[in-house]
Amino acid sequence: MPQIFPRWVNEIPGRLQLSAILLITLVILGFWYFGSPEYLETGYAPNQPIPFSHTFHVTELGIDCQYCHGGAWESAVAGIPSTQTCMTCHEYVGLEHETLQPLRDSWESGMPVEWIRVHDLPDHAYFNHSIHVNAGIGCVSCHGRVDRMDVVMKTESMSMGWCLDCHNNPAPHLRPTSEITNMAWEPPENHMEFAQMLIEKRNIDASVYCNACHR
Amino acid sequence: MSQSSDTQKDLLVKGNHDFASVTRLISDIPQQKTPAWWYIAFGISNILLAMLLGMVILLIWNGIGVWGLNQPVGWGWDITNFVWWVGIGHAGTLISAILFLFRQGWRTAINRFAEAMTIFAVMCAGLFPAIHVGRIWAIYWIFPLPNSMQLWPNFNSPLLWDVFAVATYFTVSTLFWYVGLIPDLATMRDKVKGFYSKIAYGVFALGWTGSNRHWQHYEKAYMILAGLATPLVLSVHTIVSFDFAVSIIPGWHTTIFPPYFVAGAVFSGFAMVLTLMIITRKLYHLEDIMTIDHIEKMNIIILVTGNMVGFAYAMEFFIAWYGGVEYEKFAFINRAFGPYAWAYWIMITCNVVAPQFFWVKKFRRHIGLTFFLSIVINIGMWFERFVITVTSLAQDFLPSSWGYFSPTYVDVLTYVGTFGLFFTFFLLFLRFLPMVAISEVKGVMPQADPAYYRNNQKH
Numbered sequence: 047m048p049q050i051f052p053r054w055v056n057e058i059p060g061r062l063q064l065s066a067i068l069l070i071t072l073v074i075l076g077f078w079y080f081g082s083p084e085y086l087e088t089g090y091a092p093n094q095p096i097p098f099s100h101t102f103h104v105t106e107l108g109i110d111c112q113y114c115h116g117g118a119w120e121s122a123v124a125g126i127p128s129t130q131t132c133m134t135c136h137e138y139v140g141l142e143h144e145t146l147q148p149l150r151d152s153w154e155s156g157m158p159v160e161w162i163r164v165h166d167l168p169d170h171a172y173f174n175h176s177i178h179v180n181a182g183i184g185c186v187s188c189h190g191r192v193d194r195m196d197v198v199m200k201t202e203s204m205s206m207g208w209c210l211d212c213h214n215n216p217a218p219h220l221r222p223t224s225e226i227t228n229m230a231w232e233p234p235e236n237h238m239e240f241a242q243m244l245i246e247k248r249n250i251d252a253s254v255y256c257n258a259c260h261r
Numbered sequence: 262m263s264q265s266s267d268t269q270k271d272l273l274v275k276g277n278h279d280f281a282s283v284t285r286l287i288s289d290i291p292q293q294k295t296p297a298w299w300y301i302a303f304g305i306s307n308i309l310l311a312m313l314l315g316m317v318i319l320l321i322w323n324g325i326g327v328w329g330l331n332q333p334v335g336w337g338w339d340i341t342n343f344v345w346w347v348g349i350g351h352a353g354t355l356i357s358a359i360l361f362l363f364r365q366g367w368r369t370a371i372n373r374f375a376e377a378m379t380i381f382a383v384m385c386a387g388l389f390p391a392i393h394v395g396r397i398w399a400i401y402w403i404f405p406l407p408n409s410m411q412l413w414p415n416f417n418s419p420l421l422w423d424v425f426a427v428a429t430y431f432t433v434s435t436l437f438w439y440v441g442l443i444p445d446l447a448t449m450r451d452k453v454k455g456f457y458s459k460i461a462y463g464v465f466a467l468g469w470t471g472s473n474r475h476w477q478h479y480e481k482a483y484m485i486l487a488g489l490a491t492p493l494v495l496s497v498h499t500i501v502s503f504d505f506a507v508s509i510i511p512g513w514h515t516t517i518f519p520p521y522f523v524a525g526a527v528f529s530g531f532a533m534v535l536t537l538m539i540i541t542r543k544l545y546h547l548e549d550i551m552t553i554d555h556i557e558k559m560n561i562i563i564l565v566t567g568n569m570v571g572f573a574y575a576m577e578f579f580i581a582w583y584g585g586v587e588y589e590k591f592a593f594i595n596r597a598f599g600p601y602a603w604a605y606w607i608m609i610t611c612n613v614v615a616p617q618f619f620w621v622k623k624f625r626r627h628i629g630l631t632f633f634l635s636i637v638i639n640i641g642m643w644f645e646r647f648v649i650t651v652t653s654l655a656q657d658f659l660p661s662s663w664g665y666f667s668p669t670y671v672d673v674l675t676y677v678g679t680f681g682l683f684f685t686f687f688l689l690f691l692r693f694l695p696m697v698a699i700s701e702v703k704g705v706m707p708q709a710d711p712a713y714y715r716n717n718q719k720h
């Protein structure tokens with residue numbers, strides 16, 4: 047009987063198996079890496095309607111985070127400052143800046159400035175700023191060095207795994223209440239002792255059950 | 262001379278066939294012109310398959326509310342159909358693996374056929390757990406994949422074990438079926454005339470030449486796969502039964518479930534093989550190979566497993582009384598006399614009463630009756646799964662949250678549609694593949710005995 051297939055066909059099944067295994071591994075690793083919030087979302091820094099510089103307001107003028115984002119201490123959201131908050135100063139200063147025109151328009155029309163949200167958790171995740179701030183988590187832990195940002199950028203992935211990293215071991219991220227807004231604070235040598243004391247004193251028990259965040 | 266006429270009635274292959282005529286009998290089928298009935302059957306199956314597709318799209322588009330599911334019955338026809346189809350899928354591996362290890366020569370006539378049925382039945386079964394999850398786009402979460410949520414599947418859940426059990430069963434059954442097919446695919450490759458059909462069979466025959474080395478590897482691989490498949494016959498339906506037994510619902514939370522489910526699975530699987538076999542042997546004139554003796558042997562297995570199932574029904578009631586748990590007692594009395602009593606008594610009639618006919622040899626060898634009862638048994642087994650799934654959920658601990666399940670048209674048409682899926686594949690199998698393991702059947706013929714020709718020449 048004549049041969050139907052040439053000899054090199056013998057190689058095909060083995061190579062097919064190898065390619066399939068490689069392909070599946072690559073697809074899984076590809077999705078894991080390129081599909082992660084870490085890859086897709088960190089570094090997000092949209093241009094805002096007003097080029098507000100945190101570097102200037104925080105580092106040079108020394109305005110505290112709470113002046114504009116006071117909600118973080120009492121409520122679930124830290125809050126974006128209203129036009130009124132901006133106008134406490136800008137009714138008197140910076141009148142010559144063209145870039146502040148949207149703010150003045152907002153002041154006159156009563157319609158808020160349409161800031162673009164940078165840190166947006168999915169709706170199925172419940173997050174409360176106040177419990178984190180009052181437990182001793184500093185702003186910088188999640189938002190990065192905002193005091194050095196001319197344009198606000200998302201520095202952390204804010205994926206579920208990232209939340210859990212801290213919830214499983216919060217101690218390294220705790221700090222004294224007085225240092226919450228201090229962007230440059232460095233933990234002292236005996237930080238773990240302090241953190242342990244804080245955990246006991248405030249009864250900090252970061253929850254890791256589903257219902258804590260998915261209510 | 263006298264020897265051959267004496268043993269004629271014990272022969273597994275009737276009708277004085279030799280090796281060449283057996284090969285011709287089976288390998289001619291895919292080469293003949295497609296019969297008209299095949300086109301009609303395939304057309305109907307395709308319509309049903311298209312309907313299934315439509316129903317699945319409707320389900321995914323609208324959510325599982327299009328089924329009759331609601332509180333308190335969260336599992337209805339979907340899980341009933343799943344367990345039913347998986348159960349049917351049990352006959353294949355039982356015949357191919359366990360009967361192989363026990364050296365039951367009669368399996369050779371039906372193993373290919375039953376294994377194909379198994380694979381297609383498991384495909385129908387696998388559809389239901391996949392589509393019943395509600396958010397099918399997140400179904401890859403059942404696999405332990407690396408992800409940014411640090412989430413793993415719940416390894417404590419029998420529902421997850423089930424995914425792996427059924428997937429393993431499907432993989433091993435398919436491999437087993439395919440490995441067994443290789444020598445016959447090579448026969449087909451050598452027989453067919455067309456260039457493209459030669460290539461098609463040739464690709465899947467993997468260069469089989471029938472050399473001594475090929476046969477040695479083949480026999481080893483087949484034995485290993487049989488060894489691997491044997492525990493799977495028991496494990497799959499054991500784990501399917503854990504879906505129920507590991508929960509705490511009265512009527513589900515029983516230790517008898519694993520053996521009871523396995524017996525029921527073999528029972529329904531053999532019934533389905535018989536239903537299909539009785540039609541096929543007639544249509545393709547394979548009465549010499551799938552003989553009345555085969556039918557009788559299968560009916561004996563049906564009788565045995567049917568009585569095991571009947572015993573389990575009785576035992577459930579006994580334990581419900583003996584255990585003294587009032588919810589358990591209520592669950593079983595409610596099954597037999599509550600709002601689903603109609604389903605319960607259909608189940609008892611079909612599964613316990615019907616197989617009793619097979620105590621009588623005449624009935625075991627009666628083709629018409631066997632065909633009828635094989636269908637009755639599968640109706641009964643469907644109702645068994647329905648009774649277990651739905652009655653326990655509809656009325657459990659709290660009377661204030663009792664309910665009654667009614668299917669919607671989507672439930673019904675989805676179930677009917679799975680027959681379209683099953684028969685589409687099955688008809689393709691009948692049309693294009695050798696439906697009997699040619700090489701294995703030859704192995705159980707007297708001519709395979711090396712002393713056969715010498716002995717016969719003496720006379």
